[in-house]
Amino acid sequence: MPGTNLTRDEARSRAGVVSDVSYTVELDLANAPTGAPTFPSVTTITFTGEAGASTFADLIADKVRTVTLNGVELDPDTVYDGARIQLDGLAERNELTVVADCLYSRTGEGLHRSVDPADKETYLYTQFEVPDARRVFATFEQPDLKAPFTFTVSAPARWVVISNAPTPEPTPYTGENGEELARWDFPPTERISTYITAVVAGPYHVVTDVYEGEHGSYPLSLLCRPSLKDALDVDDLFEVTKQGFALFEKAFGTPYPFHKYDQAFVPEYNMGAMENAGCVTLRDEYLFRSRTTHAEMEARANTVLHELAHMWFGDLVTMTWWDDLWLNESFAEWASHWAQVVATEKYNDAWTTFCNARKNWAYRQDQLPSTHPIAADMIDFHAVEVNFDGITYAKGASTLRQLVAFVGEDTFVAALKEYFHDHAFGNTELADLLKPLEKASGRDLDDWTERWLRTAGVNTLRADFAVDAEGAFTSFAIEQTAAEKFPVLRPHRLAVGLYRRTDAGLVRTERFEVDIDGPRTELPELTGATQPDLVLLNDDDLTYAKIRLDERSRATLVESIDQLTESLPRALAWGAAWDMTRDAEMPASQYVGIVLRGIRAETDLTGVRSLLNQASSAINQYAAPQNRPALRAQFEEALAGLVADSKPGSDHQLAFVRAYSSAVFSDAGADRLAGWLEGRDLPEGLVVDTDLRWTLIVALARLGRIGAAEIDDELTRDTTITGQERAAQARAARPTAEAKEEAWRIAVESEDTPNETQFRTILGFQQPGQEDLLRPYVEKYLAAAKDVYTRLGSSMGENVLVYLSPRHLADQAALDALTGWLATESASVDAPTLRYVTEAQADLTRAIAAQATDASAA
Numbered sequence: 001m002p003g004t005n006l007t008r009d010e011a012r013s014r015a016g017v018v019s020d021v022s023y024t025v026e027l028d029l030a031n032a033p034t035g036a037p038t039f040p041s042v043t044t045i046t047f048t049g050e051a052g053a054s055t056f057a058d059l060i061a062d063k064v065r066t067v068t069l070n071g072v073e074l075d076p077d078t079v080y081d082g083a084r085i086q087l088d089g090l091a092e093r094n095e096l097t098v099v100a101d102c103l104y105s106r107t108g109e110g111l112h113r114s115v116d117p118a119d120k121e122t123y124l125y126t127q128f129e130v131p132d133a134r135r136v137f138a139t140f141e142q143p144d145l146k147a148p149f150t151f152t153v154s155a156p157a158r159w160v161v162i163s164n165a166p167t168p169e170p171t172p173y174t175g176e177n178g179e180e181l182a183r184w185d186f187p188p189t190e191r192i193s194t195y196i197t198a199v200v201a202g203p204y205h206v207v208t209d210v211y212e213g214e215h216g217s218y219p220l221s222l223l224c225r226p227s228l229k230d231a232l233d234v235d236d237l238f239e240v241t242k243q244g245f246a247l248f249e250k251a252f253g254t255p256y257p258f259h260k261y262d263q264a265f266v267p268e269y270n271m272g273a274m275e276n277a278g279c280v281t282l283r284d285e286y287l288f289r290s291r292t293t294h295a296e297m298e299a300r301a302n303t304v305l306h307e308l309a310h311m312w313f314g315d316l317v318t319m320t321w322w323d324d325l326w327l328n329e330s331f332a333e334w335a336s337h338w339a340q341v342v343a344t345e346k347y348n349d350a351w352t353t354f355c356n357a358r359k360n361w362a363y364r365q366d367q368l369p370s371t372h373p374i375a376a377d378m379i380d381f382h383a384v385e386v387n388f389d390g391i392t393y394a395k396g397a398s399t400l401r402q403l404v405a406f407v408g409e410d411t412f413v414a415a416l417k418e419y420f421h422d423h424a425f426g427n428t429e430l431a432d433l434l435k436p437l438e439k440a441s442g443r444d445l446d447d448w449t450e451r452w453l454r455t456a457g458v459n460t461l462r463a464d465f466a467v468d469a470e471g472a473f474t475s476f477a478i479e480q481t482a483a484e485k486f487p488v489l490r491p492h493r494l495a496v497g498l499y500r501r502t503d504a505g506l507v508r509t510e511r512f513e514v515d516i517d518g519p520r521t522e523l524p525e526l527t528g529a530t531q532p533d534l535v536l537l538n539d540d541d542l543t544y545a546k547i548r549l550d551e552r553s554r555a556t557l558v559e560s561i562d563q564l565t566e567s568l569p570r571a572l573a574w575g576a577a578w579d580m581t582r583d584a585e586m587p588a589s590q591y592v593g594i595v596l597r598g599i600r601a602e603t604d605l606t607g608v609r610s611l612l613n614q615a616s617s618a619i620n621q622y623a624a625p626q627n628r629p630a631l632r633a634q635f636e637e638a639l640a641g642l643v644a645d646s647k648p649g650s651d652h653q654l655a656f657v658r659a660y661s662s663a664v665f666s667d668a669g670a671d672r673l674a675g676w677l678e679g680r681d682l683p684e685g686l687v688v689d690t691d692l693r694w695t696l697i698v699a700l701a702r703l704g705r706i707g708a709a710e711i712d713d714e715l716t717r718d719t720t721i722t723g724q725e726r727a728a729q730a731r732a733a734r735p736t737a738e739a740k741e742e743a744w745r746i747a748v749e750s751e752d753t754p755n756e757t758q759f760r761t762i763l764g765f766q767q768p769g770q771e772d773l774l775r776p777y778v779e780k781y782l783a784a785a786k787d788v789y790t791r792l793g794s795s796m797g798e799n800v801l802v803y804l805s806p807r808h809l810a811d812q813a814a815l816d817a818l819t820g821w822l823a824t825e826s827a828s829v830d831a832p833t834l835r836y837v838t839e840a841q842a843d844l845t846r847a848i849a850a851q852a853t854d855a856s857a858a
Contacts, residue, residue: 003082003083004060004083004131004381005380005381005382006058006131006141006142006380006381007379007380008321008322008323008378008379008380011142011144011321012321014055014056014140014142014145015142015144015145016050017049017050017053017054017055017090018047018048018049018055018140018145019047019048019049019145020047020048021045021046021047021048021140021145021146021147022045022046022047022147022148022149022150022188023043023044023045023137023139023147023148023149023150024043024044024150024152025041025042025043025044025136025137025149025150025151025152026040026041026042026043026151026152026153026154027039027040027041027111027136027137027151027152027153027154027199028040028041028154029124029153029154029155029201030154030155030156030175030179030181032104032113032122032124032155032201033121033122033156036104037062037103037104038062038063038101038102038103038104039101039102039104039111040099040100040101041061041098041099041100041101041102041136041137041138042097042098042099042100043059043096043097043098043100043137043138043139044095044096044097045057045094045095045096045097045098045138045139045140046093046094046095046096047093047094047096047140048092048093048094049090049091049092049093049094050090051090051091051092052089052090053090054086054087054088054089054090055087055090056084056085056086056087057084057085057087057096057098057138057139057140058083058084058085058131058134058138058139058140058141059080059083059084059085059098059100059134059137059138059139060082060083060102060110060134060135061100061101061102061103061135062100062101062102062103063100063101064076064080064085064098064099064100065099065100065101066097066098066099067079067080067085067096067097067098067099068095068096068097068098069087069094069095069096070091070094070095070096071095083134085098085138096138098137098138100138102135102136102137103135104124105135106268106752106753106754106755107270107755107792107793107795107796108127108268108269108270108755108756108795109127109132109135109270109793109794109795110126110127110128110132110135110136111124111125111126111135111136111199112124112125112126112127112266112268112755114266114267114268114721114754116225116227116267116720116721117719117720117721117723117724118225118227118719118720118721119203119225119226119227121202121203121225121226122202123201123202123203123204123225123266123267124199124200124201124202125198125199125200125201125202125264125266125269125281126197126198126199126200126276126281127269127270127271127274127281128194128195128196128197128198128274128276129195129196129274130195130322130381130384130385131195131381132195133194133195133197134194136199139194140194141194141195142193142194142321143193143194143195143318143319143320143321143322143427144193144318144320144321144427145193145194146191146192146193146318146425146426146427147191147192147194148188148189148190148191148192149164149165149188149189149192149197150186150187150188150189151163151164151165151184151186151197151199152183152184152185152186153183153184153186153199153201154181154182154183154184155181155182155184155201156179156180156181156182156203157170157172157180157181157182158180158203159182159201159202159203159204160200160201160202160203160204160206160223161184161199161200161201162199162200162201162221162223162262162264162279163184163186163197163198163199163200163279164186164189164192164196164197164198164258164276164277164278164279165186165187165188165189165259165278166186166187166219166259166260167184167186167260168184168185168186168187170182170183170184171183171184171185189277190257190258190277190425191425192277192315192318192425193318196274196275196276196277196314196315196318197276197277198274198276198277198279198281200223200262200264200266200279200281202225203226204223204224204225204226204264205223205224205225205226205228205229205232206221206222206223207221207222207232207234208220208221208222209221209234209238211241211242211245211256211261213245213246213249213255213256214249214250215249215255215256216255218245218256218259218260218261219259219260219261220238220241220242220260220261220262220263221260221261221262221263222234222237222238222262222263222264222265223262223263223264223265224264224265224284224287225265225267225284227720228265228284228287228289230289231287231288231289232265232287233287233288236297236301237263237300237304240301240304240305240344240347241261241263241304241308243339243343243344244304244305244308244309244339244343245261245308246343247339247342247343248308248309248311248312248335248339251413251416251417252312252413252416252417252420253416253417253420253421254312254316254417254420254421254424256311257277257311257312257315257316257424257425258277258278258311258315259278260278261278261280261308261311262278262279262280263280263282263304263307264279264280264281264282265281265282265283265284265286265287266281266282266283266284267284267721267756268721268754268755268756268757269281269282269283269284269285269756270755270756270795271283272286272303272306273303273304273306273307274307275307275310275311275314275315275332277311277315278311280307280308282303282304282307285722286300286303289690289691289722290689290690290691290692291654291687291689291691291692292654293605293609293651293654293655294346294605294651295353295604295605295606295608295609295651295655297346297347298340298346298347298349298350298353298605298606299353299606301340301344301346301347302336302337302340302347302350302353303336305335305336305339305340306332306333306335306336307332309331309332309335309336309339310328310332312420313327313328313331313332313335314328314331314332316420316424316425317419317420317423317424317425317426317427317428318426318427318428319427319428319429320427320428320429321378322378322381322383322384323375323376323377323378323429324375324428324429324430325376325378325384325387325388325392326374326375326376326391326392326396326453327396327430327433329388329392329393329396330374330392330393330395330396330397330399330400331396331397331400333358333393333394333396333397333400334396334397334400334401334404336350337350337351337353337354337397338350349567349604351541351568352567352568352571352604352606352607353604353606353607354394354397354541355541355568355571355572355575356571356574356575356604356606356607356610356611357606357610358390358393358394358397359394359398359541359544359575360575360578360610360614361390361393361394362390362391362393362394362395362398362458362544363390363458363546363575363579364390364582365389365390365391365394365395366390366391366395366456366457366458367457367458367483368838368839368842368843369838369839369841369842370386370835370838370839371391371456371457371486372387372391372456373453373454373455373456374391374392374395374396374399374452374453374454375430375453375454376391376392382830382831382832383831385794385832386798386831386832386835386836391456395458395544398543398544399452399453399544401541401542401543401544402452402492402493402542402543402544403437403448403452405493405494405542405543406443406448406491406493407437407440407441407443408441411437411440411441412437412440414436414440415433415436415437415439415440415441416436418436418439418440419432419433419436422436430449430453434449447491448491451488451489451490451491452490455486455488456486457482457483457485457486457488458483458544458545458546459480459481459482459489459490459492459545459546460480460481460482460545460546460547460548461478461479461480461492461494461516461537461538461545461546461547461548462478462479462481462537462547462548462550463476463477463478463479463496463535463537463550463553464476464477464478464479464520465477465526465531465535465550467531470530471530471531472528472529472530472531473526473527473528473529473530473531474527475522475527476522476523476524476526476527476529477520477521477522477523478496478514478516478520478521478523478537479519479520480492480516480517480518480519480520480521480545481519489517489518489519490517490545491515491516491517492515492516492517492538492543492545493513493514493515493542493543494513494514494516494537494538494539494542494543494545495511495512495513495514495538495539495540495542496511496512496514496523496526496535496536496537496539497510497511497534497535497536497539497540497569498510498511498529498532498534498535498536499532499533499534499535499536499556499564499569500532500533500534501533501560501563504565505563505564505565506533506534506556506560506563506564506565507565508536508539508566508569509532510529510532511539511540512525512526513542531552533552533553533556533560534549534552534553534556534557534573535549535550535552535553536553536569536572536573538572539569539572540568541568541571541572546576546579547572547575547576547579548576548580549576557573557576557577557594558590558593558594561573561574561577561594561597561598562597562598562600562601562602563601567602567603567604567607570598570601570602570604570607571604571607574598574607574610574611577591577594578591578614581614581618581622581850582622582846582850584846584849584850584852584853585853586853587853587854587856587857588618588619588622588623588624588627588631588850588851588853588854589618589623589627589631589854589857590857591614591615591618591622592615592618592619592623592631592634592635595611595612595614595615595618596615596634596635596638598611599611599612599642600642600645605651605652605655608652608655609655609659612639612655612656612659615635616635616659616662616663616768619631619632619635619768620768620808621807621808621810621847621850622810622847622850622851622854623850623851623854624851624852624854624855625811625851626855627854627855632663632665632768633665633666635663636660636663636664636665636666636669639656639659639660639663640660640669640672642656642660643656643657643660643683644683646683647685648683648684648685648686649684649685649686649687650685653683653685653686654686654692657683657686657692657695658692658695661673661695661696661698661699662699664699664703665703665769670700670703670705673696673699673700673703673705674700674705676688676696677693677696677697677700690717690718690723691722693714693717693718694714694718694723694726694729694730697710697711697714697726697730698726698729698730698733698764701730701731701733701734701764702733702734702735702764702767702769702770703735704734704735704736706730707734708731708734711727711730711731712727714727714730715727721756724757725756725757725759725760726760728746728757728760728761728764729760729761729763729764730764731743731761731764732746732747732760732761732762732763732764732765733764733765733767735767735769735770735773736773737773740765740773740774740777743761743764743765744765744777744780746758746761747761747762747765747799747800747804748780748784748788748800748804751791751792755795755796758796758799759796759799759803762799762800762803762804763803765804766803766804766807766808767808768808770808771808771809774806774808774809775809775813777804777806778806778809778813778814778817778818779817781800781804781805781806782817782818782821782825782837784800784804785800785801785821785825785829785833785836785837786825786828786829786833788800788801788833789801789830789832789833790830794832797832797833798832798836801832801833801836801837801840802836802839802840805818805836805837805839805840805843806818806840806844807840807843807844807847810843810844810847810848810851811848812848814844815841815844815845815848818837818840818841818844819841821837822834822837822838822841
């Protein structure tokens, strides 16, 4: 039996048999507040079939009660195998009705149920991407079998219920036990794919507005739990949404394709957000109940615009199969950053943010053994589930940005208009987008597509030049190399910036935009220019490549990175330094020094956060073990100084306080944190609010200064879901064997732990300085790896395999253990598990090499 997997070939075969599909789905959620494990689901699918042929429908249910095909009842025990319903002897026109009991979820997949401890109320939402609509109703679970969906939902009458179609007036009725219930009969949706259908239900708080645009008016709404209503930043969220609507309708030349636009902030959410058609769900951590930074506001705005872009690219026009997942996600990634720059004023440094954070994610992913082409070969669901990664999102978006530079922004946008017009409510493949691009640009994109989209790996660019006695370039070339395993060299349109020291700082005085290709490209246009203090390849970050600095430029970076006056070239310089550290070309100790020298001048708050996290990783993973005590002390002392010197009440102050809390190892530092928690000796302007209190609690638990009793006391101050999750993190961080054993049981062994509680427990489990406590868990990790992905599900299984890998035990013994396990178990475990453990092995190999470089430089 195929189990819960589905292959591309099976989907293609089914699409050859099945067409012209429509769904009627009835969900009875009236029992959700009682804690009942299942809910009744009735699905009727009508479809055209190949007469006499066989196919199957998808369903994962606790119990299938009846299956009726064209008026004939089928035996569920015969036709249902736990994931598929076999359908034989199809007619030309068919009607399938399935009555089932489906499970409420605590994993964030299917229909998730959460109880808010603040009001004891039940909140539901669906999450279906990739293949989880089948956990709620019977489906043909593949994106190319689009259909209209007519949902009927029964629930408590006082609840709010939304779906993809406009919300109808509910019809009240009385339940069997006198409950006040209601039924919402939604009108049919447009033709959409199963994975972007949605239902959100519960006593949510709702705020409404209207977008008035060139093509009409669209109702807007924001939903959240009542316990978070004071954190619902209505003005900013509606402002960004409307700015996105105006830009996308104009740029894409197509009206918003659905009737309304709901944004529901929901609890215990596995991802950032999901582009359900007209009914977007977002993690409610985006509602900031405490003091936050501009960087976090910018990240939220980016997510809002990302999901809105999906309404066109992904929902209106959808990939035929998951091979083109990257087009969905890369396009939304590019469009959201582009929209922030073009359409907003508050968040218009988005490309700096992209460079500081998202591209580093892509570069890391692209250098792992599991790297893959942007246009990946998605042979089945399992392949899809693990490819929501830095390549699919950030490398793909970088490549689209390179394509925009290659053909021109106006040409790119013109091609998009034609694409949306020609394929509205249909399915496409990559060639369908390339055709209008080639038409609009007059360029043959076959070679570009082959080298950028169908090959893996990242190129490295270096400047090679000669200067005369007066310091002028007599020759200048860019050399391009590739990894041995992925030797392809790509065409790049990029800028070369020449930066010189001035009274105003390190300033770009000349810029050359050039096309390069092959192993070496001569650039005669630079001949005669005076050698600057810094030669910055890929200035303005137009392409996707690692850059290496010449000797003089590297010295300038080390000594004067804080003198760069613009945020984007600083981000590129920071990125080059981090690349060199990870590649064992720059000692980790030197990288930490660069960060501490330049961080005061960094204006991009995403950059500040990324740099401090990277410096922490450099100390605890890439530095030689014998150098770590001194580096930790240096980092802690420097951060204390940054806190003291920062502007009272500023974003920088808050960012430095958070980083300092996780960097403290000394008794004096622990005393300072304890004092802040109690309100003593606070830096001027610092407010220790709810979330900052939890930051301090976790830090003090890590240091052994507080225990379970103090954590429980803090929970009496914060009775929310978030409070419970942060308490779980703090308990896991405690430096005792008993704490680690309990955390392991909760995160790995228990099948009742809610998804976000599991994730927070995992975040607390591995702490620097606790290596002796963590060492026994290498073998436990490898033992759990044999079945945890299938036992806990894809999302929670991934949490274990990725975040509990022994990254804080970056030594030869841990590496040998992983290598030995892979040698004996790789043939018997599922593909996602094999990928994640192999990635962990590669991370340890990289860390050990970096440690050797750091040791030799000491």
